[in-house]
Amino acid sequence: MTKLKIGFCVALVLLLIVDFFIHKGHAAFEAESIPGFYAIFGLLATLLIIGVSKILGYLFIMKKEDFYDD
Amino acid sequence: MMIEWIHPTTFFFIAAFLLPFLKEPARRFVQWVAPLLAFLSLMTVTEGTFGTVSIMGMPVVFGRVDRLSLLFGYVFTISTFIGMIYALHVRQTGEIMTMFFYAGAALGAVFSGDLLTLFLFWEIMAFSSVFLVFYAGPQAKAAGMRYLMIHILGGICLFVGTTLYVAQENHVIAFSAIPMTGLGPALILTGVLINAAAVPLHAWLSDAYPSATITGAVFMSAFTTKTSVYILIRSFAGVEVLIIIGIVMALYGAIYAMIENDIRRILAYGIISQVGYMVAGVGIGSDLALNGASAHAFSHILYKGLLMMAMGCVIFMTGRRKLTELGGLYKSAPTLFVLYLIGALSIAGVPFFSGFVSKSMIISAAGESHRTDIYLLLTLVSSGTFLYTGLRLPYYVFFGEKTSGPIIDPPANMIYAMVLSAIACTVIGLFPGLLYQALPFPVAYRPYTVEHIVSALQLLFLTAAVFFLLKKYLEPKKSISLDLDCLYRKSAPLFSYIVHKPLAQYEGWVTQAYQSVLIAPAKKISQWAWSLDTLVVDGLVNATGFLTLLESRVSAVFDVHVVDGAVNGVSTVLDHSSKKLRQFQTGLIQNYVLAMVGGVAVLATFFVIQFL
Known part of the structure; x- marks a missing residue:
């Protein structure tokens, strides 16, 4: 398991380093050409989705399993 | 006339009708060969319009083949093939038939060139796919009924929308780009979006699919929503909403x-x-x-x-x-x-x-x-x-x-x-x-x-x-998870209150009015009709009965003496001759061999006499 973790981290670091040397020809908007933009975006996106689904889940969505049994 | 192209739906519907008559190895064979043949018929077809029929003066097109319909045709036949392999162990023939009807109808919708054919196959899809939920057992029945209810609603939207649109466009029923003007196209779009499981009209999907059979859910996840995507691409491209x-x-x-x-x-x-x-x-x-x-x-x-x-x-x-x-x-x-x-x-x-x-x-x-x-x-x-x-x-x-x-x-x-x-x-x-x-x-x-x-x-x-x-x-x-299906699942108490209180009251008044306006006169009429019935109709019936009886007596006499006599005569002769013939059958091999040798001897003698 630790080997897998190390491999994962090495790959991630490589992806970030490579990003500094890529020519961004197809950027849809300016921020996209910042190196590591998608790493940051992925981090925030995942946190946002987990946060929003947790909050909505506890407030409205999650019900007891016998909710529809009368 | 040469057959230009066999519509892939044909293979699926024929397979569905064949299945109940087939025994095990043949049944499994049909199960995977039918989608394969359908795929081959798509591989060999060229673009064009096939199977145009005129119904009430309107051109009805069953086979509009172009790049878009072919693409969906390919993937529908491939996924049916894979799905059928996945379902080879299923013993419930009805479930496999349902899959063929469902997939066949999806293909029919994809290749339809006019809105009437589209509607026809659309409805077959809804009414066949629901059985994939019902076959999962009694616990899935309610989810199946809810699924059907929503799809009937979607079907009504599509039908009313199509009617309005066709009237508005001077009876053009072609299934192509539909400009968003007026109520007709809006209703068609609503119907299509119900099938695409667009929020907030989506709850039927997450309600029904997990309730379907193991094999049924595989089929359901392929066809209904993607047929809608196909219709959207063809008819509603670029609609901002x-x-x-x-x-x-x-x-x-x-x-x-x-x-x-x-x-x-x-x-x-x-x-x-x-x-x-x-x-x-x-x-x-x-x-x-x-x-x-x-x-x-x-x-x-x-x-x-x-x-x-x-x-x-x-x-x-x-x-x-x-x-x-x-x-x-x-x-x-x-x-x-x-x-x-x-x-x-x-x-x-x-x-x-x-x-x-x-x-x-x-x-x-x-x-x-x-x-x-x-x-x-x-x-x-x-x-x-x-x-x-x-x-x-x-x-x-x-x-x-x-x-x-x-x-x-x-x-x-x-x-x-x-x-x-x-x-x-x-x-x-x-x-x-x-x-x-x-x-x-x-x-x-x-x-x-x-x-x-x-x-x-x-x-x-x-x-x-x-x-x-x-x-x-x-x-x-x-x-x-609480989803919008609660609107029609949890509304039962409210609904039953409305039924019991105001509706029951209203029904009481209506029954009263009905009694005095309709039922009382209807009783008078029925009394009169009853007397007509006993006197005239019964009289006729009885007379016919009497004549029939008489005729049957006459024919009985003929039957006993003439027909039976002949039959008995024949059987007496047969009985007699069979008794005689039975004596030839001794069951002893040497007797037969002897008889054969005797026969050969007779034949030999016959030939010898001929050549002399």
Whole structure:
């Protein structure tokens, strides 16, 4: 398991380093050409989705399993 | 006249009608040969219009073959083939017939060239697919009825909309681009969006699909929503509101899939989310976007089928369907995990798998038309997609601390079907040109640039990192998700109050009025009719009866003396001669040999006399 973790981290670091040397020809908007933009975006996106689904889940969505049994 | 083309639906409907008359090896043979033949008939056809019939002066077209209908035809026949392999062990003939009717109707809708034919096949789809829910057993009956109710509503929208539209357009019933003017097109669009499971008209999907049979859910995840995507691409390209609807679907499905506990319901919400991409692509409406929507429908059918099959397999093996009751399956089913993973990497848009080459077309189309908001929101959902299908679901099914109880090995055909799907997902990912050359518009898009691969991998790596760091907060909970189907599931108490109080009162008044206005005069009339009946009608009937009786007596006399006499005579003669003949049959071989030798001797004598 630790080997897998190390491999994962090495790959991630490589992806970030490579990003500094890529020519961004197809950027849809300016921020996209910042190196590591998608790493940051992925981090925030995942946190946002987990946060929003947790909050909505506890407030409205999650019900007891016998909710529809009368 | 030469037959130009056999419509693929023909093979499916014939197969459905044949199945009940076939015994085991033949039945299985038909099951996989019919979709294969349908696929071959699509491979050999050239573009054009076939099977035009005139009904009441209107040209009805059963076979409009162009690039778009062919693309959906290919994927529908391929997925039927794979689905039928997955269902080879099913003994319930009715279920297989239902699958053939359902898939055949979906193909019929895709190749229909006019709105009437489309409506016809649309209804066959709804009424056949519901049986895939009913066959799951009595506990699924209610979900099936709710599914049917919503689809009847969608059918009514489509029918009324079509009628209004045809009247408005001077009786043109062609199934092509429909301009959004007036009530007719709006109703057609509503009907199509119900079938596409567009939020807020989506709850039937996440309600019914997880209730269907293991094999049925695989078929359902392929056809209904993707037929709607096809109609949207053909008729409603560039309708702006679809962008918003699509984005809402993509987000809504992803959030519910993160909360849900039922493994197939997670995948069902995944369908809503992925169809959202396609709907948004149709809304953008550029060539690239429409290509993207078509390509994504194609790869979605294959990878979602694979995921549904894998989770169906889990249910088959363990009898359990909730994340909270599953775990540790990797040890006993590593192959299943690998197959599921290929589906998950495809849906998540990992480079070199099918989702990557199709989904990114839609996202790039949003970028090209300078819709940065759509571009970022769809990218955000990509991260969510990996989170719920690629990480949360497989982690708690195949790993985790819990165990899944005793396991039944799945039949080999289930595994073979998944292997086929996994190969298809990988081939599309590795050689996107195969898919691109079949798309409705020429493709200049290149998915594999270093920039694109690196950005996709960064996004997915960070998603995975966050998941494993926050894992302990993401444990599934024993719960069900409240969705908009509660509007018609929880409204029963309110509904029954309305029925009992004001409606019962009203019914009382109506009954009273009915009694004095209709029933009393009706009684008078019926009394008069009764007397007419006894005197005239009965008299006639009795007279006829008497004559019949008389005639039968006469014929009886004839029967006994003449016919019976002849029959008895014949049988007496037969009886007599058989008694005589029986004496020849002694059962002793030497007697027969002797008789034969005697016969040969007689013949020899006969020949000798001739030559003399």
